[in-house]
Amino acid sequence: MKINNRRYTGSKYKLMPWIKELILENCPEHDSLFDVFGGTGVVTAELLDITTTNIINDFLFSNEVFYKAFFEQKKFNKNKLECYKKKYNELDKNSLKENYVSLNYGDKYFRYNDAKLIGFIREDIQVNFENKNLSEKEYYILLTSLLYSFDRCANTVGHYEAYIKGKKIKSEFIFELIEPISTTNKILIFRNDANELAKIVKADIAFIDPPYNSRQYSRFYHVLETIVKWEKPELVGVAMKPPEENMSNYCRNAAPKVFEELITNLNVKNIVVTYNNTYDSKSSSSRNKITLEQIKEILEKKGKTQIFETNYNRFNAGKTSASNHKELVFITRVGDYNE
Numbered sequence: 392m393k394i395n396n397r398r399y400t401g402s403k404y405k406l407m408p409w410i411k412e413l414i415l416e417n418c419p420e421h422d423s424l425f426d427v428f429g430g431t432g433v434v435t436a437e438l439l440d441i442t443t444t445n446i447i448n449d450f451l452f453s454n455e456v457f458y459k460a461f462f463e464q465k466k467f468n469k470n471k472l473e474c475y476k477k478k479y480n481e482l483d484k485n486s487l488k489e490n491y492v493s494l495n496y497g498d499k500y501f502r503y504n505d506a507k508l509i510g511f512i513r514e515d516i517q518v519n520f521e522n523k524n525l526s527e528k529e530y531y532i533l534l535t536s537l538l539y540s541f542d543r544c545a546n547t548v549g550h551y552e553a554y555i556k557g558k559k560i561k562s563e564f565i566f567e568l569i570e571p572i573s574t575t576n577k578i579l580i581f582r583n584d585a586n587e588l589a590k591i592v593k594a595d596i597a598f599i600d601p602p603y604n605s606r607q608y609s610r611f612y613h614v615l616e617t618i619v620k621w622e623k624p625e626l627v628g629v630a631m632k633p634p635e636e637n638m639s640n641y642c643r644n645a646a647p648k649v650f651e652e653l654i655t656n657l658n659v660k661n662i663v664v665t666y667n668n669t670y671d672s673k674s675s676s677s678r679n680k681i682t683l684e685q686i687k688e689i690l691e692k693k694g695k696t697q698i699f700e701t702n703y704n705r706f707n708a709g710k711t712s713a714s715n716h717k718e719l720v721f722i723t724r725v726g727d728y729n730e
């Protein structure tokens with residue numbers, strides 16, 4: 392499984408050929424890239440060949456683990472990982488004991504027996520890491536492989552805001568390994584608040600892809616967060632969510648203010664911002680928190696700004712119902728960059 396083989400709201404994977412072209416044409420310096428809201432990491436991955444230093448950040452625990460698994464250039468034993476894969480796929484689900492995952496998510500997000508298997512594997516990865524049978528890199532690869540594998544059979548529409556009720560869960564869990572990315576680039580990984588990190592990073596380009604609306608990523612992907620952290624908190628409500636954490640100001644009415652603060656503090660030569668024009672959406676939770684006019688005004692204070700747009704349907708085979716749905720990219724040439 393490759394880095395883009397996961398379902399993630401707002402992933403820019405399909406837009407990357409277009410975005411890469413825009414960067415090459417409009418950002419004269421592109422050695423170092425600061426991917427401020429990294430998400431899946433596909434933006435960094437797709438731009439590795441036109442950069443030499445990559446700084447990638449996201450405040451979710453699961454995304455940090457994925458970055459360490461895919462991007463960190465540390466040695467790992469492929470044969471050992473294949474043995475783990477074989478062992479996990481040969482386990483007899485029926486004979487496994489009830490565990491945290493089956494108790495909380497069984498016959499909800501996963502088939503009951505698959506949930507038992509996922510819980511068993513998570514514990515086994517932890518025990519083997521603590522007993523030093525796995526290096527740190529191998530630990531992150533196995534953990535990421537577990538999450539990417541269960542994402543494929545999760546009983547959801549792609550995120551974990553809720554599970555699908557009233558239907559027999561069809562897909563079955565199979566443990567597959569991810570393929571880490573090999574690169575000679577210098578990679579720096581962070582799990583920080585975007586606005587705090589922006590105060591200390593210097594780069595040629597800042598890539599800004601914040602959440603668009605009031606839907607919090609930490610709530611959408613809570614199952615991934617809970618399984619990565621493995622602190623086994625009490626889960627509540629129909630959707631079995633953990634206590635709130637990493638609630639983003641970009642999903643609140645403060646979004647324009649925090650966006651302006653972020654842009655003001657950035658010490659980069661070029662700023663690339665992606666956004667889409669669903670701010671007049673009928674559903675309030677999917678309505679944009681910052682308008683395009685606000686983004687333009689804030690960026691123009693920082694330097695000359697160009698706006699590029701494309702029809703969303705071009706990348707989604709016409710699957711969206713919003714016929715006027717456009718993807719936008721703003722590119723700002725910063726006037727006051729400090730060497």
Ligand SMILES: C[S@@+](CC[C@H](N)C(=O)[O-])C[C@H]1O[C@@H](n2cnc3c(N)ncnc32)[C@H](O)[C@@H]1O
Binds near residue numbers: 602
């Ligand atoms: C639109 S997604 C980015 C998608 C990414 N460009 C991709 O292609 O996969 C926005 C990301 O910002 C993260 N995020 C939201 N608020 C944040 C904050 N204050 N600091 C750091 N990350 C934040 C979310 O966890 C989410 O992964």
